[in-house]
Amino acid sequence: MKAILEWSASELSRAIHARKVAPSEVMAGWLAQVAAVNGSVNAIISLRDPDALMAEARALDDAEPKGWLHGIPFAVKDLVATKGLRTTWGSPIWKDYVPVADDILAARMRAAGAIITGKTNVPEWGQGSHSFNPIFGVTRNPYDLGRSAGGSSGGAAAGLAARMLWVADGSDMMGSLRNPAGFCNVYGFRPSWGLVPQDAEGDTYFSTLSTEGPMGRTVEDVARLLLVQAGENPEVPFPRAVPDVLSGLDRGLKGLKIGWLADWGGAYPMEPGILEACEAGLRVLEELGAIVEPLPPPFPAEQLWRAWVTLRAMLNAGGKRALVEDPAKRALTKPETIWEIEQGLGLSAEEVYEASVIRSRWHAHAARLFQRFDAVVLPSAQVWPFPADWRWPEEIAGRKMDTYHRWMDVVVPASLIGLPALSVPVGFSPEGLPSGMQIIGRSGDDAGVLATGQAYHRATEWPQRRPPKPAAHHVQSPSVS
Template identity: 35%
Template sequence: MTSDRSICELTATGLARGVASGKVSSREAVDAHLARIASLDARLAAFVTVDADGARRAAQICDSAPAPIGPLHGVPIAIKDLTDTAGLTTTYGSVLFRDHVPAEDDLVVARLRRAGAIILGKTNTPEFGFGAVCTNRLRGPTRNPFDPALTSGGSSGGSAVAVAAGMVPLAHGTDFGGSVRTPASFCDVASIRPTPGRIPSPRRPLGWDMLATHGFLARGVDDLELALAVCAGSDADDPISLGGASDDRPIVDRPRIAFTPDFGVATVAREVRARFAAAWEALARVADVVPSSPDCGGAIETFRTLRAAHIANSYGELLRTRRAELTPTVIWNIEAGANLSAQDYLNAERRRTAIFRSFRALFTGADFLVAPAASVFPWPNEVADVTAIDGAALDTPIDYLAVTFIVSLVGFPVLTLPVPGGENELPFGIQIIAPPGRESRLFALGRILQNELDFSHRPPKLP
C-alpha cells in the first residue's frame, strides 16, 4: 500500500493517474491528506473549515464509479473561502458570515466537482480578501511553512500554505491585485492568474469587471494547466467570458523575454532586485533576454482609483449598516472610494487603456514579459501592513502590490513560478506574463523553466 506521506507528495496530475489506474483509491488519497491537515494545520492555520465527512462521502462515490468521473477524479483539493460552496460553510473571512452555508456552488466550484475533484475544505483569507496578512477574527494568521513567524501573504495565503505543506496538491484562489501571485512567491509554489473571462463568474454583480479573476496554486505547471482546462469555457451570463481554446502554437527554440524589476514605477526592495537579477541571468540560458517595460506612468494611481470605486460599490452598504463589526483594514478599503467622482473613474479608465496599449506594443517585440512576483520578502505576522520598503514610505497600504496589480490592471495572464534559492533563503517567485489568451504558451515556457532551470517547488522542512 502507498504510504500517506508518499500520497501527499504526489502532484494533482500524478494522483489523478494513480487513482484512475487503481494504484491508489480516492479514499486513501482523501484520508492521507486529511491526516496531513490534522497533523499540521493547528500550527499553520491554512484552513477555516475542513469537511472530512463530505470528502469521504465524495471519495466513496469516486471509488464506486465504473470509470473516472473526470480529469480530476478522486483528487483532493481546497477552495478559497471567498468562493461559494454548496452545503459547506463559506465565511468570506468574516465573523458576519461565520454561519453562512450557500445553497449553490460558484460555477468554478461546480466545474471542479464535475471533473471529479474532492473538496477537503475552505482555505483561510483576510476578511473579504482585504489584508496583507492572511488572518481574520475567525482564523489565523496563516503561517508561512518555511518560517511560521512570517506571513503567507494575502489574500490566498491559506491556499498557498495548503499546497506548499502537502495538505492538498491543488488549491483554488482568487486574484484582484496579486492575491494568488504574492502567496505563491512567499510559499514557493506555482500559480496561474488567467486572462479575465477564461474562468467565468456568471454571478458577478459587475459583469464587465476585469480586475478580479479566479486562479489556482499548485506545486507544478501541469497541475495548473489541468485545473484551468476543466474550469475554462464560456457562460452566457458572464459578458466577458471566453471559450476554452487558447493560443497553443509552440514557442520558438529561444523565445524573446523582456524583463523589468519594477515596471518603471513600483517600489521594490533591494534584496528582491538582487534575487530577480539572478533569475533573469538564469533565463538567458534558454531565451533571449532584454530589459524592457511598457509605459506604466500613472498605473499606481489608476489602480488605486478603480479598486477603490469597485470596493465602495460592493461593500458600501455593509459599512453603513455594520461598521462596528468590520476590521479597520476593511473599513479603510471601503472608505477609500467614498468620495470618487464619475470623472475620477473615467480618467482612470482612460489611463488604463493607454497602459494596456503600451503592453500590447511591447509584445510586438517580445514573447513574454517577466517581473518579480512580490516587491518584498515575507515579513512577521504581527506586522499588519507594508508601510515602507527599504526605508521609503509608501503612500497607501496597497502600494507594495504594485508589481502585481499593474498586470491586473491590463488583464494579461500570468504564470508565477518559484526560482531556485539557497537552503537558508526565503522563497521568491517571478511573474511570467503573456498577451491575453496565451495561457498554453505560458505553461509551455513554465515546463521548460521547471525542467531545465529548476524553477520549481522545494518542500519546506515540516515536523
C-alpha cells in the same frame, strides 16, 4: 502514502484513473497530513467531518471517474461559495453562513470529481496580501511559521507547500494568486481576464479587474486545473475562447524574446535580494534558449497606480457600500475595507473616466510592447515574506508605503489590463524565505505563458527540490494588530 503526498496532481489523477491507488487511500493520507501539519500552518479551515470524507472517498473507489479531479481531496478558497459548507469571506458578518448553492468555480471543480474537504483561509474580504481574519486567525508560511504566507490565496499557497493540497484554486485582483505563490515556493497563474468567468451576481460589466485561477506545485497541474475552471458562462458578458494549453506545453523556449522590467526604473522599491533572485531565474530562461533584454519603464508607474486605486475603490464602494452604511456591519469590518469603500464613495465621474483612459492607454502601450517581446518579467512581490503579526509592510528599502496595499505595486501592470501572468519560484533568501517572479504575456496568450513556465519548471523544480521542513509544533495564531 508519503510518496503520494509528494506526487503532482497530474500523477495522482493518472494513478487513480488507472486504479493503481484508491480515493480512500488518498483521503486517509490527506487526513493524516492535515492532522499533522494544519495546526501549525492554519491553511485549511471549515474542515468537514473526517468520517464523512472517508465515506465519500470509499464510494468513489469503484466508481467510474467523472473527471480529472476524481477522488482528489480539494479545499476551496473561502471567497468562493460552497454548497452545504461554511463560506465566510473572512468576515465575522458571515461567520456562520452556509450557502445553498455552489458558485460556478466550485461547481466546476466538484463536477470534475474533486472531493470538497474544506476551505482555504483568506484575508477579510480578500483584501490585503496577508491571510488573517478575526474568525480563523493567521495563515503561516510553511517555510517559516513566523512569516506570512501572502494572500489573498494564502491558505491555498500554504496548503500546497505543506503538502495538504495537490492543486488549488485562487483568485487574483491585486496579486492574490501571484504574491502567495512567490511567498510559498509554488506556482500561481492569473489567466487572461474573462477566461475563467465570473458568477452572474452584481455588476459584471465594470468589474473586470479580478479573476479566479489555478495554483499548483507543477505547471502541468496549473494548466490542467485551468481547463476545469475555464469556459463560458452565458450569464455574463465578454466570453473568451478556451485555449489549448496542453498540446504545446513542452514546446521549449529557443528564440523566445523576454523583456526584464526589474523595478520599473526605480518606481517600485525592492527589498535587498529580490531583483537578484529574479535575475537568477532569468539566467535559467536564457540557458533554455530565451533572449532576455532589460527594458526601461514602458509607462509611468504613478499613472498606473492612480488608475488602479481609483477603479478598485469604485468597485469596492459599489459592491460593499452596505458595510459602511450599516453601523452594526461597520463595527465588524476591518479598517482597510472601510477605507476602500469611503475612497470610492468620494469619487467623481470625471475621476473614474480619467482612470479608464489611463487604463486604455496602457493597454495600447502594452500591445505594442508585445509586438517586440513574447513575455515580460517582473518580481512577484517587492518584499520577502514578512512577519505574520504585521498587518502589512509599512516601508520598503527606506520608502514609506502610503496605503495598506502600496507594497504590492509591482503586480498592478498585469492586473490593470487583464494580462496572463504566472508566478514561478526563483529560490530563497539566506534566511530560507522563498520568492518568485511573474512571467507576463499578451492578452490571450495563456498557452504561451504556461509553456514558458513549463520549461522553467522542468529546469528548476523548486517546489520539489526545496519542500518545507515539517512543522514540528503548534503555533497559536495571534490577532494581527
